[in-house]
Amino acid sequence: MLPHIKKGLVSGFTVGIVFVFLILIGFISVGAGMIWDLFGNLNNPSGNVTLTVSNLIIFIGLFGFLAGLTTWDKGAEGDWVQTLLAGLAAGLLGGVLVGAVIWEIGSLYEQGVDLRAYLPNLCPEEMTFLLFDHSPMAAALVYLISWVSFSLAGALITKAVSTRDWFSKINSKIKDGVNRLALKDQIQKVLENKAVLIGLLILLGLVLYFLPLAWGSYLNYIMGTVAIYVLLGLGLNIIVGYSGQLVLGYVAFFAIGAYTYALLTAPAPHGIELNVWLAMATAMVTATLTGLLLGLPILNLRGDYLAIVTLGFGEIIRILIRSDLLTPLTNGPKGITNIGQPTWHGHIFSDVNYMHLLFLLVLVGLFVAKRLKDSRTGRAWISIREDQTVAQATGVNTYRYKILALLLGAAFAGLGGALFASRNQFTGPEDFMLMVSVNVLCIVIVGGMGSLPGVLIGAFVLKGLPELLRELEDYRLLAFGALLVVMMIVRPSGLLPARQTQFSRAQHDKYKQERAEVN
Numbered sequence: 001m002l003p004h005i006k007k008g009l010v011s012g013f014t015v016g017i018v019f020v021f022l023i024l025i026g027f028i029s030v031g032a033g034m035i036w037d038l039f040g041n042l043n044n045p046s047g048n049v050t051l052t053v054s055n056l057i058i059f060i061g062l063f064g065f066l067a068g069l070t071t072w073d074k075g076a077e078g079d080w081v082q083t084l085l086a087g088l089a090a091g092l093l094g095g096v097l098v099g100a101v102i103w104e105i106g107s108l109y110e111q112g113v114d115l116r117a118y119l120p121n122l123c124p125e126e127m128t129f130l131l132f133d134h135s136p137m138a139a140a141l142v143y144l145i146s147w148v149s150f151s152l153a154g155a156l157i158t159k160a161v162s163t164r165d166w167f168s169k170i171n172s173k174i175k176d177g178v179n180r181l182a183l184k185d186q187i188q189k190v191l192e193n194k195a196v197l198i199g200l201l202i203l204l205g206l207v208l209y210f211l212p213l214a215w216g217s218y219l220n221y222i223m224g225t226v227a228i229y230v231l232l233g234l235g236l237n238i239i240v241g242y243s244g245q246l247v248l249g250y251v252a253f254f255a256i257g258a259y260t261y262a263l264l265t266a267p268a269p270h271g272i273e274l275n276v277w278l279a280m281a282t283a284m285v286t287a288t289l290t291g292l293l294l295g296l297p298i299l300n301l302r303g304d305y306l307a308i309v310t311l312g313f314g315e316i317i318r319i320l321i322r323s324d325l326l327t328p329l330t331n332g333p334k335g336i337t338n339i340g341q342p343t344w345h346g347h348i349f350s351d352v353n354y355m356h357l358l359f360l361l362v363l364v365g366l367f368v369a370k371r372l373k374d375s376r377t378g379r380a381w382i383s384i385r386e387d388q389t390v391a392q393a394t395g396v397n398t399y400r401y402k403i404l405a406l407l408l409g410a411a412f413a414g415l416g417g418a419l420f421a422s423r424n425q426f427t428g429p430e431d432f433m434l435m436v437s438v439n440v441l442c443i444v445i446v447g448g449m450g451s452l453p454g455v456l457i458g459a460f461v462l463k464g465l466p467e468l469l470r471e472l473e474d475y476r477l478l479a480f481g482a483l484l485v486v487m488m489i490v491r492p493s494g495l496l497p498a499r500q501t502q503f504s505r506a507q508h509d510k511y512k513q514e515r516a517e518v519n
Contacts, residue, residue: 004082008071008089012151015067016094019060020101026121027475029129031059053132060098060143061150067094068154080159087155088148095147099140106136208363212355220351222467224423227358228416229463233443233455234365235412240441241450241498242378243405244385245299246307248437249314253410255321255432256290257283257417259330262427265340269331276340280418287414288407295406299399302388314437322429335428339421354423361419365412369452372408381405382450439463446487448494457495 022028032055071086105122109115109131115122131139212220232254239245264272264279274282298309320326322333330336342349342357349357372378380401383391392398421427443462447454466479487494 002082002085004071004086005089008086008155009093011070011086012067012090012092012094013097015063015070015090016097016147019063019094019098023098023101023105023130024119024122025475025478026119026123026126027478028056028059029126030475032056032129035059056129056132057142057146060146064091064094064147064150065154067091067147068151068156069158071151071155072158080156083155083159084152087152090155091148091151092144094151095144098147099144102130102143103136103140106131106139110136208359209356212352212359215355217351220355222464224351224354224358225467226459226464227355227362228420228423229440229443229459230362230455231365231412231416231419232440233447233459234369234452235409235416236440237444237450237452237455238369238372238381238412239405239409241444242373242381242385243402244381244388245402245405246303247310247406247409248307248434248441249310249312249317250409250413250440251432251434251436252294252310252314252317253287253291253413254417254420254436255317257287257414258421258427258431259321259336259417260286260414261418262336262339262421263330265422266336266338268338269328269336273340276342276422279340280415280422283418284411284414287410287417291406291410292403295403299402299406311434311437314432314434318429318432321432333429335426335431336421337426339425339427341422341425358419361415366452373450373452377401377404385450442484446483446495448497450498451494451496452498454494454496454498461495 022031035055035058067090068087071083071090105115106127109122109124109127115127132142134142212223215223232250235253236247236250239247239250260283261276261279263270264274264282265276267273294310294313298306301309321330324332326332342353344353380391380396383394383396384398384401388398420431439462443455443458445458446461447456447458461483491497
């Protein structure tokens with residue numbers, strides 16, 4: 001078989017299987033709804049929100065175009081005929097595969113088979129939409145023709161763009177210009193100027209001050225959630241990203257921080273009503289002490305054993321919170337309401353005030369994490385992460401540094417839990433499921449292990465976008481899994497992976513001089 005045709009068949013089969021899977025889980029109408037959100041109902045401008053054929057055709061076309069797009073091989077020297085054959089092969093195989101599935105489930109539906117007994121999301125409305133309100137054979141032909149057409153378009157457009165000389169020339173000129181100007185070095189020199197750095201910090205402060213005023217309540221709530229998960233991600237990044245300890249029970253520290261704050265500030269069940277700032281500090285201390293009690297007996301464990309033990313600890317904390325034994329203390333499954341909120345000049349914090357507080361704490365958290373990473377402690381953590389045995393052989397007290405990482409991570413989680421409980425004015429056992437730990441770990445992995453900008457990007461991608469795209473709520477686990485698989489293939493180190501610290505010759509000479517003066 002010719003290589004380009006084989007490439008097309010592989011692309012068509014792969015993308016076709018993904019599309020069939022989306023059909024079976026009922027995602028097609030959701031995807032078409034997203035098209036409607038972006039462009040409006042293309043065939044019905046009168047205001048009827050019923051999804052139309054055009055929405056579905058565009059959604060099919062995106063996958064057909066992707067099948068044609070992936071047939072292009074950068075190293076292949078094929079001509080236009082080979083590109084056409086590759087696109088045609090991808091379109092035919094993908095279209096036949098999808099069309100056959102549509103014809104099969106459509107025939108079963110017409111025969112009165114209740115597909116929801118096997119595929120719960122294939123309700124009658126979904127089936128009518130998938131079949132274009134026509135016969136199964138007619139719908140299968142529409143899928144086949146659409147898939148082939150868009151696949152050919154994707155292959156040909158990609159070939160046209162890749163063969164234009166101006167594209168490569170512009171790209172090479174930009175790279176040469178950047179290298180010639182040495183923009184990175186110039187920017188670094190500018191940032192070393194204290195006046196410029198202070199000016200940039202003032203500008204950043206003004207931007208962060210006025211953004212919550214312009215966002216409105218809904219966006220402030222979403223970005224507040226993102227900010228809390230940034231704090232959680234910073235803490236887990238210290239544990240997992242810096243020191244290399246796989247902790248899956250991180251939600252336990254989050255829960256302890258939230259409940260400590262809630263019990264100290266809420267009028268019930270104990271009526272302590274402590275000052276909120278003292279309660280917030282106490283929540284951090286309590287979570288840190290819990291991390292110490294957990295870490296002392298288990299941090300000699302490594303890898304999967306440590307992950308399993310911490311996973312069990314997280315579940316134990318959640319079960320204890322809602323148990324009958326601790327109901328007099330924690331209020332059990334009912335949770336705690338009317339949790340205390342911060343005040344400013346006698347006024348309770350609004351959503352804008354909360355965003356200002358969260359922005360400030362995120363900046364402080366980033367500063368602390370950055371300073372720790374660049375310190376002697378951070379280098380010890382990284383050496384433990386890379387090879388604990390070698391680090392111990394070179395004189396690093398691995399046990400002490402691992403305990404320190406767990407304590408700092410727990411303090412971040414306790415602070416995040418206190419902010420979470422205060423902002424929502426309610427907390428209960430169901431807020432601290434295992435998925436919280438999974439979400440935070442996904443933030444660290446997707447952003448890049450050990451990367452501070454990666455934590456920001458990961459929190460926005462995994463917590464902000466699902467809230468902005470509410471249609472994907474039922475498919476969040478699917479999106480997590482697909483994103484992680486894509487990340488492992490395309491960006492195995494994360495979206496913004498951490499860079500290894502590199503010392504210039506001048507820095508090396510300066511270090512030698514400082515060591516000589518000390519000695």
